[in-house]
Amino acid sequence: MIDRTTLQFSLAWRLILLLVIVSIAVVAGLWWDVCQVSAGYESDLAHAVLLDFFADIVWALPVVAIATVAMGIWAIRSGLAPLRALSTEISRVRPGSRPACLAGRAFPGEVVPLVATLDEAFARLHTAYEAQRHFAANAAHELRTPLAILQSGLERLPQSEETRSLREDTARLSRIVAQLLELARIESGPATISGSVELKGLVADVAAAMGPLAYGRNVNVGLQSQVSAINVRGTSGSSRSALLFWADHALERNQLKSECHSGSHVEAQIVPNLPDRANQPRD
Amino acid sequence: MQELIARLRALLRRPGAVLGERLGVGNLTFDSRTRTLAVAGRPLSLARRELLTLETLMRRAGRVVSKDVLLDQIYELDEQPPSNAVPVHVHHLRRSLIEADGEVEIVTFRGIGYMLSEPRVRRR
Numbered sequence: 001m002i003d004r005t006t007l008q009f010s011l012a013w014r015l016i017l018l019l020v021i022v023s024i025a026v027v028a029g030l031w032w033d034v035c036q037v038s039a040g041y042e043s044d045l046a047h048a049v050l051l052d053f054f055a056d057i058v059w060a061l062p063v064v065a066i067a068t069v070a071m072g073i074w075a076i077r078s079g080l081a082p083l084r085a086l087s088t089e090i091s092r093v094r095p096g097s098r099p100a101c102l103a104g105r106a107f108p109g110e111v112v113p114l115v116a117t118l119d120e121a122f123a124r125l126h127t128a129y130e131a132q133r134h135f136a137a138n139a140a141h142e143l144r145t146p147l148a149i150l151q152s153g154l155e156r157l158p159q160s161e162e163t164r165s166l167r168e169d170t171a172r173l174s175r176i177v178a179q180l181l182e183l184a185r186i187e188s189g190p191a192t193i194s195g196s197v198e199l200k201g202l203v204a205d206v207a208a209a210m211g212p213l214a215y216g217r218n219v220n221v222g223l224q225s226q227v228s229a230i231n232v233r234g235t236s237g238s239s240r241s242a243l244l245f246w247a248d249h250a251l252e253r254n255q256l257k258s259e260c261h262s263g264s265h266v267e268a269q270i271v272p273n274l275p276d277r278a279n280q281p282r283d
Numbered sequence: 284m285q286e287l288i289a290r291l292r293a294l295l296r297r298p299g300a301v302l303g304e305r306l307g308v309g310n311l312t313f314d315s316r317t318r319t320l321a322v323a324g325r326p327l328s329l330a331r332r333e334l335l336t337l338e339t340l341m342r343r344a345g346r347v348v349s350k351d352v353l354l355d356q357i358y359e360l361d362e363q364p365p366s367n368a369v370p371v372h373v374h375h376l377r378r379s380l381i382e383a384d385g386e387v388e389i390v391t392f393r394g395i396g397y398m399l400s401e402p403r404v405r406r407r
Binding site for chain 1: 345346347349390392393394395396398400
């Protein structure tokens with residue numbers, strides 16, 4: 001299938017059109033000359049010589065045309081090769097990572113301003129992302145001490161229904177703060193993942209850790225899986241933190257009504273959405 | 284070597300025998316030295332594996348204990364437990380505790396494990 005939007009197609013059809021017009025003009029001009037010369041000399045020999053000359057020129061026209069088109073396509077392809085490499089590099093950019101300076105590469109002069117603009121845009125995005133991440137981490141750090149003091153003060157109060165409720169609320173606040181810190185830690189982790197994690201065991205571990213909290217909230221937690229193990233790409237610590245974060249967030253928002261099914265979709269569907277979920281307002 | 288491992292496992296399974304620990308959850312008390320269980324002060328006799336199941340759950344009260352951990356505590360290395368061993372022991376244990384008016388609850392987390400907890404008013 002020919003892509004009509006490419007530069008190659010655009011150049012090729014223009015070149016072909018130009019070559020057809022030039023060829024028609026040349027052939028017509030030569031034919032006119034042959035007719036003139038033949039009429040002037042009235043000689044069969046002159047006619048034959050001119051026809052030979054005419055045949056020698058005409059065969060070269062399509063060859064020159066094909067060579068010109070091929071050269072044009074090759075020039076465009078080789079000229080655009082750095083852009084394809086640039087596209088591959090940019091496709092690997094993840095939150096928190098940024099490509100090395102792009103403008104230093106060998107690009108055609110026409111696209112250098114575009115690449116420089118891309119560089120600047122990435123730098124601005126990276127700065128904004130870092131600022132947001134540092135804000136979350138700093139806020140969580142700043143909140144930890146007053147929360148610990150609050151919890152300590154509540155522990156000293158006499159036991160009553162009100163103090164129990166206050167302790168649960170401060171415990172919940174502490175968990176949110178711990179999750180903020182954990183999220184900042186996950187996001188500052190390596191962008192490339194080389195290891196593998198057994199997801200079913202990890203989900204069982206997280207479900208067991210969340211079990212008492214879920215029980216306290218009338219939420220049934222179970223694990224149902226048809227397979228004995230699910231291996232996915234990832235790091236154990238980050239995956240566990242992400243699953244804990246998700247499960248706790250779901251419990252807080254009362255979204256985890258019945259069961260948490262283990263499966264590859266857990267990693268694929270939930271983990272990439274963590275930052276979005278973290279930004280959702282809590283009830 | 285196998286005997287040494289078995290003795291170590293036995294010690295780990297019953298640390299109370301070394302530490303002289305008394306466990307209490309709800310109105311249950313378990314003396315790990317004498318291996319006796321009492322419900323509201325009244326002695327309750329249980330089968331050996333049920334007692335081991337209860338002891339394991341009491342040592343981790345309020346936390347979820349996986350089926351594998353329970354199997355590890357209840358059965359010896361050379362024993363081959365049936366596939367439904369844990370649910371059966373838990374079922375018998377629940378029945379015994381209900382009959383003895385035990386103020387505890389064994390919560391099932393399907394596919395994960397069990398948790399021993401004091402019954403409480405759950406919040407929504």
